[in-house]
Amino acid sequence: MNNIRKYTGRIIKYALIIMLTAVFLLPVVATITNSFMTGTEIRALYSPDSDSKDKEKSGITLIPGKLALDQYYDLLLDNYEYINKFWNSVKLSVSITLLHVILSIITAFVFAKLEFKGRDTIFFFFIVVMMMPFQVTLLPNYIQAKFLHTYNTYFAIILPGIFAPFGVFLLRQFMKYIPDEFMEAVALESNSVWDTLRIGIIPAVKPGIIALIVLTFAENWNMVEQPLVLLEDNLKYPLSVSLNSIIGASSNIAFAGSVVYMIPIIILYFYFEEYIVKGLSNARF
Numbered sequence: 001m002n003n004i005r006k007y008t009g010r011i012i013k014y015a016l017i018i019m020l021t022a023v024f025l026l027p028v029v030a031t032i033t034n035s036f037m038t039g040t041e042i043r044a045l046y047s048p049d050s051d052s053k054d055k056e057k058s059g060i061t062l063i064p065g066k067l068a069l070d071q072y073y074d075l076l077l078d079n080y081e082y083i084n085k086f087w088n089s090v091k092l093s094v095s096i097t098l099l100h101v102i103l104s105i106i107t108a109f110v111f112a113k114l115e116f117k118g119r120d121t122i123f124f125f126f127i128v129v130m131m132m133p134f135q136v137t138l139l140p141n142y143i144q145a146k147f148l149h150t151y152n153t154y155f156a157i158i159l160p161g162i163f164a165p166f167g168v169f170l171l172r173q174f175m176k177y178i179p180d181e182f183m184e185a186v187a188l189e190s191n192s193v194w195d196t197l198r199i200g201i202i203p204a205v206k207p208g209i210i211a212l213i214v215l216t217f218a219e220n221w222n223m224v225e226q227p228l229v230l231l232e233d234n235l236k237y238p239l240s241v242s243l244n245s246i247i248g249a250s251s252n253i254a255f256a257g258s259v260v261y262m263i264p265i266i267i268l269y270f271y272f273e274e275y276i277v278k279g280l281s282n283a284r285f
Contacts, residue, residue: 006135021278031259032259033062034064034255036067037064037255038065038070071255071256072253074253075256081242085116085220085243086239087237088236089238089240091222092154092238093221096161096216096220099162100164100212100216101213101216103162104167104168104171105201105205105209106197108167108169108172111126111168111172112171112176112178113173126168129165130166135225137160138229141156141226145230151230151232152230152231154234154236156230157223157227157231160226167216170208170211171205172209173206175201175204175205178200178204182200182204207275210272211278213272214269214275217264217268218265218268220239221265223238227241228241
């Protein structure tokens, strides 16, 4: 009887997991498969006209009736605006991620392993800032950009992004549990702070660093509010802001544009999946 209950509970649990997974994956799978459909088929499915035959065909379809690649050619080779905005997103996301991770490693090391007066108080304010809604900091960032004359430049977005508190908080949770004896052993080999970070800290918190890289890149790849507030030149907008306006008028490239937009995040997740899971699960919050 106990075995029956055990297996029944396990079946129910797996069934719920499969159902939830299917619900979350359906939009992604539909976007990818629909990106290989012709414009006529997409319009018939999602924008049926008064023709009754078109209305009968309307709905979500996962298998293209006819395989087409013209929309990718039009999007990547003919549509200069899309490529320009795509590289705007790459420049912003990579710059913020790289600088944010470097600063987070150094600052987290200071909060985790160096003793100084007021350390815990300062770190407390880091946590308070991290818990604030993002919209609260937009106005100060706007005023700062105007004051520093960085408004309508990428620096107006990059500077606040690299000083975000989440990276410091995440890496500190890893570093504070590194044994002091290990740090002392590294210090005996070299008195250099750089060697301490390179040999003793960075390898020990590698999963956390990789998880931070992926999370930071994904967050900035999908940014919308910052460019809208801090940039006024449309040519400087990232793809996350202009995606809808670029592909909205052409149904034959709408899905293809969405797929290309998703590719960097999908690659990062699948390539670093093990590190992301390990990094977030090992962080002691």
